[in-house]
Amino acid sequence: MSAGAPVRRLTAAAGDGDRATLGGKAVGLAALLRAGVRVPDTWVVPVGAEPAAADLATVAAHAPRWAVRSSATVEDGTGLSYAGMFRSELDVPAAGLAAAVAAVRDSARSQRVAAYRARSAAAGPEAGMAVLLQPFRTPVRSGLWLGRGPGRGRLEWTDGSGEALVSGAVTPAWEEWADGSRTAGSAPTALSDAGRPVGAACVALQERLGRPADLEFALLDDGLVWLQFRPMTAELGTPSERPAGDGADLVRGTAAAAGRATARGLRLDHADDPRWEPGAVLLAERTDPDWVPLMAEAAALVTAEGGMLCHAAIVARELGVPCVTGVGADALARLASGRPLEVDGTAGTVAVR
Template sequence: MNNKQADILWFKDIHFTDTNLVGGKGANLGEMYNLGIPVPNGFCVTANAYFKFIEFNNLKPKIKAILDITDFDQPDQLEATSKKIRQIINKSPIPRDIAQNIMKSYKRLSDWGGLRNVAVAVRTSATAEDSADASFAGQGDTFLNVTGESNVINRVRDCWSSLFTSRSLFYQVKKKYDHFKIGVAVPVQKLVRSDSSGICFTVNPVTNDKKEIIVETVWGLGEYIVQGKVTPDQHIINKTDWTVKTYNKASQDIQLVRAASETKEVSVPKSKQDSSKITDQMAIKIAKIGQKLHNHYAKPQDIEFAIEKGKLYIVQTRPITTVESNKITLDNQKANINQIPDLKGDPASPGTSSGKVVIINNPKYLNKAQKGQILVTEMTTPDFVPAMKKVNGIITDRGGQTSHAAIVSRELGVPCVVGTKTATKLFKDGDLVTLNGTTGEIWKGDLTGSISNQPKIEKVDPHLKNRNWPLKFPKEMSTVSDYFGPNL
């Protein structure tokens, strides 16, 4: 059997050109593995297996009947449709030959690790991830710390069903994709017991400086860096001489770690709370691998890494696609404010704006946010996106340049400052403030009189979806289109 017919492919047999078989995530893992990048070993259950599963259970007419009576602009209907379809898929048996191949591959991976049941990450990799707009990147489910043959098989099926999450269904309809031509591959990869983890950008994601590489790191698993639940350490590496240009250390008192039930939050030992997560030498090592991937793909990269007992692993790479929108915003930012700021944080999304403060720390109160205000919050989640689309600017207490607030703000063209620590305490509802998302500075009052307003870049970027965040539609949203924007 050749690769194009295979149900299982090991990373060593996968290349970037295999996106139709293993999706964008799987193709990048195989490409990096064969480049000699330190990628934890694993295999992909290919899209062939998914299509065979659908045909074996005659699921297409059952799913089509449900989709045909769904109004995709109504969140309640969309959620109900997603739930029905996923239940049907998750109750359907996997063909015996495919299940046996998955079990054999998992056992082989465990044997290589010298373990009876190696812990793995099971991720979704849709074959539409390589499309022009990459709208499927990261929309599927991810399961960490999965052990045992039966659990791996069940999680593979869960990944298959995640093609039909409400979020994914909405995009398929709006992009006019055929639901039954999109395949789902599932990378199964040895899980890294991360002492620390992080994200590397091979250009500065705020200033677009091509001579800088940003490396942000937290204790434990990497989910908290994306959620903005903790503020990461940040190294800025100068590409011209491979030195640390800037280092900002952040205290961290909680971390996400592996547990019997996948993951749990624990306290960081006091002796480590104010310690550096990685050395300068490790930051430079990460940056050099990042540049190697940047050169290989000929595009700026957003790279996820994990470190276990001093050993570095790269677990994902994807292109940065906000470079052009950042350039438009930076070009329009024609003046700086020559006044000492009242508060300073980390620059997260370029541009200068002002407005009245609205403080929201719970998504239940998103209806407080009005057009033209400045959203001030401890941190944002995907539930905050409707409010983030309305406001003139965003300020958070926690998070770094790779947090949800930062990524979504860049994506929407909204100026943002993160990691201020005290914004929710310093300001109150109705205060007039000005923020500069390029410098991380914040002032009381409106100081934008001499500065042109920044246009919002109404564009949906795959980075908005690529961390597998949970998605809920707020009850006050009248249609799903309100959530994602009219241009979809």
């Protein structure tokens, strides 16, 4: 590493040619700046740089608390997203910036990253790690958008921090958009910012970006701010029409990753459970990135919580693993009987055979 390398303020001038220095997340934020939308003030510790203490102190003077995020060279690309693979540190005190930068940088060498690369045909080179520094604010609501094409996409959101949403710790509120209009949703009215539906803002931003987009946003007390943009890496399926309710032998959830698989279901409470059997249907309350080595070996994945846009669902689509999320804790318990399960990630159903 180069000692005393400067910490850079991110500008709209950063482009694809800067990925090797600033990383993919920074390049995506710069694209959002060029699209004319609001993003957090962002400083970048470049790949291979050891930030000088004076540089960090200068940055730290801008805010008392910080979000320290990964921006790996392989992250948020057109082939693979590496969604949730690298570490981010939120609500970091100014005095803790150096330690948080080191922790984020070290996450490039984790076991989950190695497992993800090994399973992914488009893995490419190993990651170089830049680190983003952004003033931290607690959002009123946080959300994700995944585009299906012009004017079309899915919006998912929750109250408070987005960490619970992207990690699959909650089953989110959702909206479907087509032809630039809200066509369905879990709530009677659309999520709005100052009277304008957030979904409409996602549709408009996606049009400006010129491609179906994977977007992350936060609603702060003073309005909408965009946190991340990455290209779509796997097609998002179209929701199936499903009758309400579950049967004794059929469980319904969110169709998170297309495909079908039949195998014995195995309920695990943590990623290092020695009872895991490759080729089983992985049943879990939720999965964070530490579960990726198991996901890569699973016939299918079923979770009690989570939506279509959480990191587990994105990674399952990229790995080609059928996935149904948000079935609920009671249904998950019924599935953990040891009998074979037929998982249909396209329809969002799990049948006990």
